[in-house]
Amino acid sequence: MSKTASVKAIARSYGAERSLTFVTGLVALLAGAAVLVLGFGWLGTFRAQRPVLDPEVVDWIHAQQPVMLRVAAIVLGLVLLVFGLWLAVRSLRPEHKPDMALDRTQGHGLTVTAAALAGAVQSDAEAVDGVTRARVRSVGDDEDPALRLHVWLREGTDLRRVWQDLDTHVLARARTALGVEKLPVAMQIELGSSERKRVR
Amino acid sequence: MRVFVRLLSTLLGLALAAAGVLLALEVAWQWWRPQDAPLLVPWPSWRDALEGTGWDSTTVRVVAIIVAVAGLVLLFTASAARRRDVRLTDPAPGVTVTTSPRSLARVVGQHVRAQENVTSASVTASARKIRVRATSTLESEQELRPRLAESVSGLVGDLPLVRRPKVSVVVDSPRDRR
Numbered sequence: 158m159s160k161t162a163s164v165k166a167i168a169r170s171y172g173a174e175r176s177l178t179f180v181t182g183l184v185a186l187l188a189g190a191a192v193l194v195l196g197f198g199w200l201g202t203f204r205a206q207r208p209v210l211d212p213e214v215v216d217w218i219h220a221q222q223p224v225m226l227r228v229a230a231i232v233l234g235l236v237l238l239v240f241g242l243w244l245a246v247r248s249l250r251p252e253h254k255p256d257m258a259l260d261r262t263q264g265h266g267l268t269v270t271a272a273a274l275a276g277a278v279q280s281d282a283e284a285v286d287g288v289t290r291a292r293v294r295s296v297g298d299d300e301d302p303a304l305r306l307h308v309w310l311r312e313g314t315d316l317r318r319v320w321q322d323l324d325t326h327v328l329a330r331a332r333t334a335l336g337v338e339k340l341p342v343a344m345q346i347e348l349g350s351s352e353r354k355r356v357r
Numbered sequence: 358m359r360v361f362v363r364l365l366s367t368l369l370g371l372a373l374a375a376a377g378v379l380l381a382l383e384v385a386w387q388w389w390r391p392q393d394a395p396l397l398v399p400w401p402s403w404r405d406a407l408e409g410t411g412w413d414s415t416t417v418r419v420v421a422i423i424v425a426v427a428g429l430v431l432l433f434t435a436s437a438a439r440r441r442d443v444r445l446t447d448p449a450p451g452v453t454v455t456t457s458p459r460s461l462a463r464v465v466g467q468h469v470r471a472q473e474n475v476t477s478a479s480v481t482a483s484a485r486k487i488r489v490r491a492t493s494t495l496e497s498e499q500e501l502r503p504r505l506a507e508s509v510s511g512l513v514g515d516l517p518l519v520r521r522p523k524v525s526v527v528v529d530s531p532r533d534r535r
Contacts, residue, residue: 347460
């Protein structure tokens with residue numbers, strides 16, 4: 158089952174970063190274990206005493222076409238460079254806040270900026286009774302943007318009523334104002350938060 | 358943990374990129390002007406050292422252990438960096454609602470502390486399980502535990518959670534030690 162747009166909007170995806178860290182960890186663990194197995198002589202005592210840079214391997218390399226090997230090594234190096242840079246840039250890049258394009262017609266383009274959208278929905282959400290604080294941002298890609306709401310509720314607030322209010326007032330209003338049929342929304346609700354008190 | 362994984366993958370990416378550049382540069386330089394090699398990395402001396410080191414030498418073993426342990430740490434970090442959101446039922450199609458385990462625990466904690474004869478309470482919560490530890494100076498565990506378990510289950514049942522977590526209550530009372 159593929160994730161719906163609103164489920165994807167819950168949080169930034171860390172899939173690539175996590176799987177890469179996982180695979181690197183697995184490779185390091187297996188490589189370390191393999192070297193230990195070899196070194197303790199479980200694959201034969203004679204093999205354990207051979208040098209790390211085995212003369213047989215060196216001879217085999219010398220027997221190959223030097224041009225092929227060199228080209229292969231250079232290509233590998235360039236691939237590593239591109240992949241590493243892509244990974245670093247991807248991990249460091251802040252999450253994209255897409256603007257909402259209402260009309261893409263050439264010359265009649267109409268766009269609601271991410272900040273305007275977030276500000277409007279945020280003030281609507283904070284007007285709901287029981288909501289102490291709201292944070293709103295747009296997420297996803299430019300083609301189908303979604304909203305992420307982070308809402309803090311006062312202690313003892315009836316969750317179902319707040320839901321109803323948020324859905325009928327805030328989200329429905331956003332949908333009508335933007336004139337869109339559907340607007341995927343992920344809501345993170347913090348329950349029972351006390352209002353921040355300032356120490357005087 | 359999630360920020361840490363992001364940092365780790367950035368560093369990993371930079372390390373891969375640096376290794377790739379050095380590999381391509383060294384190979385190309387050695388190909389172009391073999392008499393001036395090496396360019397940056399002193400690989401001929403590494404080669405000589407590796408030729409004199411056996412697989413069973415202490416250095417190789419120590420390095421292998423360090424690499425394996427580092428790999429284990431990476432594995433644990435990557436597995437621990439998942440999100441622990443508690444899903445609530447969707448109020449409307451296209452709307453997904455979650456809450457944090459922390460705020461679930463906060464609500465349960467506030468509820469438990471408001472009960473009679475509860476001196477203090479600590480709560481940990483996840484989407485699957487809520488653990489309550491309460492202390493009471495006035496009531497014994499036998500008396501207080503069923504009451505607390507029932508009221509916490511009622512409270513959790515009122516929340517529109519996708520899956521109902523199991524509730525476990527432990528009561529610590531000095532009356533039981535007499």
